[in-house]
Amino acid sequence: MTAKIAYDDVEVGTELPAQSFPVTRATLVQYAGASGDFNPIHWNEKFAKEVGLPDVIAHGMFTMAEAIRVVTDWTGDPAAVVEYGVRFTKPVIVPNDDKGATIEVSGKVAAKLDDNKVRVDLTVMSAGLKVLGMSRAVVRLA
C-alpha cells in the first residue's frame, strides 16, 4: 500500500478534490452486466413505475462505487481504504435522455485516527438531494 497523501499533511477539515460523475441509462446497463445485478428497476422504466418509483433509478452500489473514487483518486492506491460504509437514503433518478443524472461527490477529513488512519466523510448528492447518508471511509495514509 502506497498512499500518495501523507498523514502529517492533512488536518481535520482538509477537503478532498470534489468530483461529479455522469450516469445515463447506458451506464446502468453496463453496470448491470459488470455487477450481475439485473434488477429491472435499474433499466426498465415500465417496471420501475409499476413498483412506485418515479423512473428508472441507479443501482445503489453504482453510486457507492462512484463516491469512493473521490477517496481512491486522492490516495492514488485504492488499498488505502480500510473501511467504507454508506446508507442508501434517496434514489438517483436516471431519465431516458442523453444527459441522464449526475452524482456530485465531495469529501473532507473528519477525524485523525491512530496508525496513520483518517476518517473521511463524503457528501453525495444528485438533483440537489443527498442520496447517500453516513457515507464514511477510513483511509490509511502514508
Next chain:
Amino acid sequence: MALDQSFVGRSYPPTEPYEVGREKIREFAVAVGDANPVYTDPEAAKALGHPDVIAPPTFVFAITFAAAGQVVADPQLGLDYSRVVHGDQKFAYTRPVRAGDRLTVTSTIEAVKTMAGNDILDVRGEVHDEAGEHVVTAWTKLVARGAEEGQG
C-alpha cells in the same frame, strides 16, 4: 410478516470459491468509469506493491451478495424478496481483492428485526482467500418494505 428471530446468529456453510479474473475486474472498472491503472495494468499494480491488479473497493459486493442469496432465499426465514431494498452497506478490508484470488464467503445473520412494519435483515459476509486468510468483511442491511423507498 415478522421474521423468525431464531435465525439471529445463524451461519451458512462457506460458498464454493469464486475465482477473481483480471478481465472481470477490468469490466467492472470500465463500468464505473474508473481509469486508475491499478485495476487494469499488472505493472502499475506491482509499482504500488500489489502482486497483480486489484479490484475497486465495492467489486466484492457481487460475490458477497450472491452468497447472501442463500440466506435471503431461505424459505424458513420468511423474507419477501419482492419487497427488499438495500438499506446500508459497509466493508472492512484486510487487503484489496486481487486477480487470481479464490474467494469463499461465509454468511451469518447478525440481526432480524421488524420495525414499523418493515422487515430488516442484517447479513455479514466474511471473505477469505484460498489460504484461509481474511480479505474483507461485508455487512449488508436489507429492508423489506414498500417499493417507493430505497433503491435496491
